[in-house]
Amino acid sequence: MYSEKVMEHFNNPRNVGEIKDADAVGEVGNPVCGDIIKLYLKIKDDTIEDIKFKTFGCGAAVATSSMVTELVKGKKIDEALKVSKETVAEALDGLPSNKMHCSNLAADALHKAIKSYNKKD
């Protein structure tokens, strides 16, 4: 059901945790199961210097969050905004369709965080 890459990120998730003095935070809830993903970004000179995530969600939520943090760490925020649900799913060699609700959360949280950061300027 899950690709090797999904299982690898699930069993060994990257960048789990909180950033206490985060410059931007994005939180998104899964309407199906009620689970939440929270992304914390540390931004300097429009670059994502650090990013961490927290979720009580399922394996698909964990694996996609982990992948999102890897994809955008060190990137300019306008580059990071180009990372979509599709980018994440591709980077993970696909995701089961019945887990789409869970898999979209991470990219949504990323976009939400960056938008709230841009508004602050």
Add this chain to the structure above:
Amino acid sequence: MYSEKVMEHFNNPRNVGEIKDADAVGEVGNPVCGDIIKLYLKIKDDTIEDIKFKTFGCGAAVATSSMVTELVKGKKIDEALKVSKETVAEALDGLPSNKMHCSNLAADALHKAIKSYNKKD
């Protein structure tokens, strides 16, 4: 939303993994989100000598599975059968009602595993 005990078991789950030569296996699926919990039991002289779980499910599924393994490890199987969803929820100082679908999986998987073992005799 979650008790300290739930968070503690979620962040530091006990007995995660598989038992290759398990004497009994119980698998249960979550009708809401499609996730699965699998429990592996090693039984000797009607005693649960070892127990491990695997799940791709959410934090509530992880925490309740972890608690179930702790509650029944070393117990006689007829004692273990007395461990219900309510026992598990109590041991975790309560569970959110919107997570009941996820939280009941572990006790269900335990009962399923023991019943399949008893049938083999």
